[in-house]
Amino acid sequence: MEDEILTRSVAEIIDRKHLEQQLHSGKKLRIKLGIDPTGARLHIGHAVVLWILRRFQDLGHTAVLIIGDTTASIGDPSGKNETRPPLTKSDIAKNFATYEQQALKILDKNRLELHWQSEWFAKFTLQDVIYEASQLSAGWIMSHETFRQRLKMGQSLAFHELLYPLIQAYDSVATKADVELGGLDQKFNLLTGRELMHAHGLEPQDIVLADYLIGTDGQKMGKTLGNFIALEDEPNDMFGKVMSINDDLILKYFEFATQMPISEIKELEKELEAGANPRDIKKRLAQEIVTLYHGAKLATSAANEWAKVFSKKEKPSEIRNVKVHESSIIGILVETNLASSKNEAKRLIDQKGVRVNDEIANEGTKVPPSSIIQVGKRKFIKTE
RNA sequence: GGGCAGGUGGUAGAGCGGUCAAUUACUCCAGACUGUAAAUCUGGCGCCUUUAUGGCUACAUAGGUUCGAAUCCUAUCCUGCCCA
Numbered sequence: 001m002e003d004e005i006l007t008r009s010v011a012e013i014i015d016r017k018h019l020e021q022q023l024h025s026g027k028k029l030r031i032k033l034g035i036d037p038t039g040a041r042l043h044i045g046h047a048v049v050l051w052i053l054r055r056f057q058d059l060g061h062t063a064v065l066i067i068g069d070t071t072a073s074i075g076d077p078s079g080k081n082e083t084r085p086p087l088t089k090s091d092i093a094k095n096f097a098t099y100e101q102q103a104l105k106i107l108d109k110n111r112l113e114l115h116w117q118s119e120w121f122a123k124f125t126l127q128d129v130i131y132e133a134s135q136l137s138a139g140w141i142m143s144h145e146t147f148r149q150r151l152k153m154g155q156s157l158a159f160h161e162l163l164y165p166l167i168q169a170y171d172s173v174a175t176k177a178d179v180e181l182g183g184l185d186q187k188f189n190l191l192t193g194r195e196l197m198h199a200h201g202l203e204p205q206d207i208v209l210a211d212y213l214i215g216t217d218g219q220k221m222g223k224t225l226g227n228f229i230a231l232e233d234e235p236n237d238m239f240g241k242v243m244s245i246n247d248d249l250i251l252k253y254f255e256f257a258t259q260m261p262i263s264e265i266k267e268l269e270k271e272l273e274a275g276a277n278p279r280d281i282k283k284r285l286a287q288e289i290v291t292l293y294h295g296a297k298l299a300t301s302a303a304n305e306w307a308k309v310f311s312k313k314e315k316p317s318e319i320r321n322v323k324v325h326e327s328s329i330i331g332i333l334v335e336t337n338l339a340s341s342k343n344e345a346k347r348l349i350d351q352k353g354v355r356v357n358d359e360i361a362n363e364g365t366k367v368p369p370s371s372i373i374q375v376g377k378r379k380f381i382k383t384e
Numbered sequence: 385g386g387g388c389a390g391g392u393g394g395u396a397g398a399g400c401g402g403u404c405a406a407u408u409a410c411u412c413c414a415g416a417c418u419g420u421a422a423a424u425c426u427g428g429c430g431c432c433u434u435u436a437u438g439g440c441u442a443c444a445u446a447g448g449u450u451c452g453a454a455u456c457c458u459a460u461c462c463u464g465c466c467c468a
Contacts, residue, residue: 153464154463154464154465155463155464156462156463156464240420243419243420243421244420244421244422245421245422246421246422247419247421247422248422249421277419278419278421279419279421280419282419282421306420309420310419310420311419311420313420339413341430341431341432342431342432342433343429343430343431343432344413344428344429346435347413347414347427347428347429348413348414348428350414350427350428351413351414351415351427351428352414352415353413353414353415354414375413375414376413376414376415377414377420378420
């Protein structure tokens, strides 16, 4: 366990030696993770860092979650090429509520400490801001790759964005973090935490940077890219999405997205090298992942369902029933959101992408009550 | 404050008075092939209809010029660069 915590899904550790000593010292460490209360749905890419945090918890350390209600009014500039619109207070509260619900599927709430940035920043005066800013050099801030890039490329960069690393860094001072976790793109922000802690006479936090989990299409997993597996995806859906990842990613997903011991993953690697059908290994992967978020029982039924629909090409056992008012096939497709417009519906029909009761539909196809309508390979509904 | 260059569809990025609902690439959708993988190939990708050499809405916003504007003019907002 202690070995895995420094290697599994981890891209970089600063300062490794120091952290190892800390872990061996028997001290109860405070592990900080900042949360950006923006999007609502977590995906298994976000989960990577949460699982790392969970492993620390399992060793008896305390997870310190910081909700970035102050930084939300800036928007993390890391890796972004434009200024982000700020969020309102109620957005933040709402977003956090959904975040918490999802994150608790992974974290242990008994070893959890929760803070809002406003706990300390609400009291900040301009003098305080100036003082904190004086502890960092402009050269340091401008050494941030993202800032340099944006200036070089002639993209917008607003002054307040330069404060982002400082604000996040102060969280580490306020909470006296021993370790801070983050994604690889957070490196600069977390390093700034070390700088600022040093300036305040505190022992600088160690940093554990999680590696990226690649999305289902091989690109970085991201909400905007639409290639993510959400923690709240339905079991069947989640299973299907895992099955659709590229073969090359299978082992990486085992490491990053499941809790299977590394030794077992090594076994699977050998099986693959020996010529096992990647599909079968992937089924195990899907089963593992679905089990984490939905339990073993639902995972098994998702596996059966998948085999039924896609291997044997039968229909799913449960098809969503939808009340329809339209009578034409085009009208129904639009009404049920299977197509976004009538033109879209026509296109789908022209391209033989629509079936009504297993028959390829044309524009004049009649839809009797209780018909099964299929669009593409995976979308089914039953009319009422 | 002054000068210059820009703001185009989900993204990047062409177009610079009619032939523009707008080249192209990526994303995306459907089909073929498959292991619901990847790769590849084919078709499509603003909305509506009586499917038409059709209508409507769109190229930052608001006006204007013109038979006709994404393209020209004016104002406004926004961005970058240079000067102070």
